[in-house]
Amino acid sequence: MEGKKILLGVCGGIAAYKTASLVRLLVKDGYEVKVVMTTSSKSFITPLTLSTLSKNPVASDFIKNDQGEWQNHVELGLWADLMVIAPATANSMAKMANGICDNLLMSVYLSAKCPVMFAPTMDLDMYQHPSVKANQATLISYGNIIIRPGIGELASGLEGEGRMAEPEEIYNAIQNHFNSKQRFNGKKVLVTAGPTFEKIDPVRFIGNHSSGKMGVSIAKKFISEGAEVVLVSGPGVEQLDEVDIHQLSVNTADEMYEATKSNYQQVDVAIFAAAVADYRPAKISSEKIKKAEDAMIIELVKNKDIAYEMGKLKTLKQINVGFALETENEELHALGKLKKKNFDLVVLNSLNDIGAGFSHNTNKITIFNANQESRRYSLKSKEDVAKDIVDAVFELYED
Incomplete structure (x- = not known):
């Protein structure tokens, strides 16, 4: 996948730690990866980790540095061949579904011209809540591609659906996206x-x-x-x-x-x-x-x-x-x-x-x-x- 550009959006959920393995898999296979983080996601994994693995600076704020240089969200959105938001929290999914643009990641998402995948992650009862299901359905209706969560042990100690797909599963979904020949298009x-x-x-x-x-x-x-x-x-x-x-x-x-x-x-x-x-x-x-x-x-x-x-x-x-x-x-x-x-x-x-x-x-x-x-x-x-x-x-x- 030499030359394919992946923009990874990381939201503030415990599953954010898995993105290190995902970035490593993608870079190893020849993808070019850039990462955009929400402020809360930094509590779970550091920008330094993801910038080191991706070999690119991590974006998280509208202002790049102390000199007041602007982080161009439109440019990031146009750069990517595919945007992947993982983990996608209930909060970020609600913002994506309703066009709420209060951080850099949401600005990039709303500016993106490429396909967008999202990998939900949250606790069992949250994932089953009608509002979350409605937001998820809205995102799919916009043409976003869902990478469905798995069933397993959750951070709360409960067992059920809501566990973010493993890095290998997200990597495979990305691979399939680029490899798919759409053989039955129009059928x-x-x-x-x-x-x-x-x-x-x-x-x-x-x-x-x-x-x-x-x-x-x-x-x-x-x-x-x-x-x-x-x-x-x-x-x-x-x-x-x-x-x-x-x-x-x-x-x-x-x-x-x-x-x-x-x-x-x-x-x-x-x-x-x-x-x-x-x-x-x-x-x-x-x-x-x-x-x-x-x-x-x-x-x-x-x-x-x-x-x-x-x-x-x-x-x-x-x-x-x-x-x-x-x-x-x-x-x-x-x-x-x-x-x-x-x-x-x-x-x-x-x-x-x-x-x-x-x-x-x-x-x-x-x-x-x-x-x-x-x-x-x-x-x-x-x-x-x-x-x-x-x-x-x-x-x-x-x-």
């Missing part, structure tokens, strides 16, 4: 994710253990590649606030079918990652069913097979990708779905593989194409699996 992608819940009565339902993590990871990866994504998600699936995701939350298979069908003809790629219930109760009781006999029989009727129905509507310009979660005769069942549902690719994962399937953060897959050729992958994080799937879709465009 529209539909992704289904998570389970469906089929009501028995007001308190009971038929469902499954799907978390929607795989579908969400795929949706995020397509967004990072420039696509506009419609995410049709079942109950319990993570709610996303990325700018280019239009998320439709549904509960039942019928609702997922209608949401998918209404968007399908406008998309270039459809990824059917949801674990849709095959059957639903023929009758839904309006009252809670009371315990009476030793046994209870519930008549079930078949739901529409969403992927199959969309396969009948598929045009030559569209790509459909399906999933096969199997426990026996796995390849045979996967290849059967490939043909029956008019898939261009089918992704097979087995519940017999440790770390694969529902609720895990990892997955192990085999991808089959329309010629029944297969490619097997090792156990990976679902984020890395999503990359493999998106790469496989892109290969279809190259062929």
Whole structure:
């Protein structure tokens, strides 16, 4: 990354100490780094440390020195190829979202013409507060790129979300930003994710253990590649606030079918990652069913097979990708779905593989194409699996 210019904004949070490692990683890889600090951030890490590591003077005040030389915030904002604010505290995020310009860092942020990334950091309850969430959503709507905090031990001693991403994670986000070819720029992608819940009565339902993590990871990866994504998600699936995701939350298979069908003809790629219930109760009781006999029989009727129905509507310009979660005769069942549902690719994962399937953060897959050729992958994080799937879709465009 020789010659790429990074402007690092450091705010006053305990995670500021991590910026020393981040600067070191960036400089080692050939980035040119300049640092702008808020006054409060100096309580957590010294300007001398960051200027030594960055090999550039650290800016923190509008006046550079005793001679009254002005620190040109506009010049700093125009200098950078990318601005990264890490840590981004609740206070600074509020200022960024509302255009409050009371320190040098905020002046530089408001003057910046380059993309801006921000890495939130704060305690568990603060991060969940509606005002913080609203400011975060506003920043994303402005086109800022969030580097999401992790879950772990916080400075307060609590355990939860709000821990600033590690320096290596921020470094990787920066690398991906510059390396991304935006291969799906201008493309529209539909992704289904998570389970469906089929009501028995007001308190009971038929469902499954799907978390929607795989579908969400795929949706995020397509967004990072420039696509506009419609995410049709079942109950319990993570709610996303990325700018280019239009998320439709549904509960039942019928609702997922209608949401998918209404968007399908406008998309270039459809990824059917949801674990849709095959059957639903023929009758839904309006009252809670009371315990009476030793046994209870519930008549079930078949739901529409969403992927199959969309396969009948598929045009030559569209790509459909399906999933096969199997426990026996796995390849045979996967290849059967490939043909029956008019898939261009089918992704097979087995519940017999440790770390694969529902609720895990990892997955192990085999991808089959329309010629029944297969490619097997090792156990990976679902984020890395999503990359493999998106790469496989892109290969279809190259062929």
